Amino acid sequence: MADSVVDIRSARKVFQGRRGSKPVVAVDCLTLEIPHGEILGLLGPNGAGKSTAVRMISGLVTPTAGRIFIEEYDVVRQRAKALSRIGVVLDRGRTLYPRMTPRENMEYFGVMRGLPDIARLRARAREWLELFSIEDVADKPINDLSMGTRQKVALAAALAAEPRVVLLDEPTLGLDVQSSVELRKAIRRMAHEEGCTVIITTHQMDVAQEVCDRVCILSEGRVLALDTVRRLLDVFASRAYTMTLAGALTDEIRMALACVGKVRVTEEWADGDGEGNAGYTVIDIDVPDESGLFKAMEVLSLAGIGVESVTRREPCLEAVFLRLTAKESVRLHEPLCGMG
Numbered sequence: 001m002a003d004s005v006v007d008i009r010s011a012r013k014v015f016q017g018r019r020g021s022k023p024v025v026a027v028d029c030l031t032l033e034i035p036h037g038e039i040l041g042l043l044g045p046n047g048a049g050k051s052t053a054v055r056m057i058s059g060l061v062t063p064t065a066g067r068i069f070i071e072e073y074d075v076v077r078q079r080a081k082a083l084s085r086i087g088v089v090l091d092r093g094r095t096l097y098p099r100m101t102p103r104e105n106m107e108y109f110g111v112m113r114g115l116p117d118i119a120r121l122r123a124r125a126r127e128w129l130e131l132f133s134i135e136d137v138a139d140k141p142i143n144d145l146s147m148g149t150r151q152k153v154a155l156a157a158a159l160a161a162e163p164r165v166v167l168l169d170e171p172t173l174g175l176d177v178q179s180s181v182e183l184r185k186a187i188r189r190m191a192h193e194e195g196c197t198v199i200i201t202t203h204q205m206d207v208a209q210e211v212c213d214r215v216c217i218l219s220e221g222r223v224l225a226l227d228t229v230r231r232l233l234d235v236f237a238s239r240a241y242t243m244t245l246a247g248a249l250t251d252e253i254r255m256a257l258a259c260v261g262k263v264r265v266t267e268e269w270a271d272g273d274g275e276g277n278a279g280y281t282v283i284d285i286d287v288p289d290e291s292g293l294f295k296a297m298e299v300l301s302l303a304g305i306g307v308e309s310v311t312r313r314e315p316c317l318e319a320v321f322l323r324l325t326a327k328e329s330v331r332l333h334e335p336l337c338g339m340g
Helices: 051-058 079-083 102-112 117-132 147-160 175-193 205-211 229-239 251-259 291-302 315-326
Strands: 006-015 024-035 041-042 065-070 086-089 163-171 199-200 214-221 222-228 240-246 262-270 278-286 307-314
Touching: 006 051, 024 163, 024 199, 024 214, 024 222, 024 278, 041 051, 041 175, 051 065, 051 199, 065 086, 079 291, 086 147, 102 117, 102 147, 117 147, 117 175, 147 175, 175 199, 175 205, 199 205, 199 229, 205 229, 205 315, 214 229, 214 251, 214 315, 222 315, 240 291, 251 262, 251 291, 291 307
Parallel strands: 041 199, 041 214, 086 163, 163 199
Antiparallel strands: 006 024, 006 065, 214 222, 240 278, 240 307, 262 278
């Protein structure tokens, strides 16, 4: 990718185990090209390698093999130049100095990052304080601020030094709804208006679906899928259905359907016969492909269960994530590396 800002080439990280235990491969052959102004989500279950990947990109962990470039600078061999282009927000803003104010933190980190023009730094600090709607607390100690406000300050401090790349580890974790919404808007502006390349790790699939242009789903240190959110949803859209059935599902019918796909009963209600029998049943069914739907309908027909309606469901990113990490779906053969 010619315009990539972050270029990760076959990065691998192996942690040596304790005496007598095997080495742990945290990241294995990670290759990513992330262009200017893109928001990439690194997703995966605990232990998938997300945090290790972020720490390798930020220079906190040295890759065992492979290379990582920020623009043309190697993070290991040209560390100072590479890291001068990165803003990092880890540990939910705990890197801020608690007795200093947001304004003081922003100016301090800007100077530490080598921004020589103090007047410009202060102007940028004012700009981000206003953007994040925290100018009214700009001169209060960090200790006096809420978790959501601290997270905004940490982002503003990272941005004041004008980085090309911003790394965010669980940016909305622990925030109230309003703070989370505001932070998501700020992240989108960082990338799409300010031109920053943003890399996010998160367990919150709704955040990834709303904010990210692409997602990279990791499991056991390897890439399971790398594509746009829209394309991942489209790939799985034809496999998820809601069916309204005229009749109750016996254990035998459920077992037969389970051989076709994953079934979940969402509603049952009685038909008024006074015996509490379910006259109608609504199920969600996920099948491997289109033919699975017809197999499910055949099972129901043979059991004498009428199908009142079938609706294709738009799967959320969480459903896609669970399917992939449960290894119930094949890996995408050629993950899309563009904005799509």
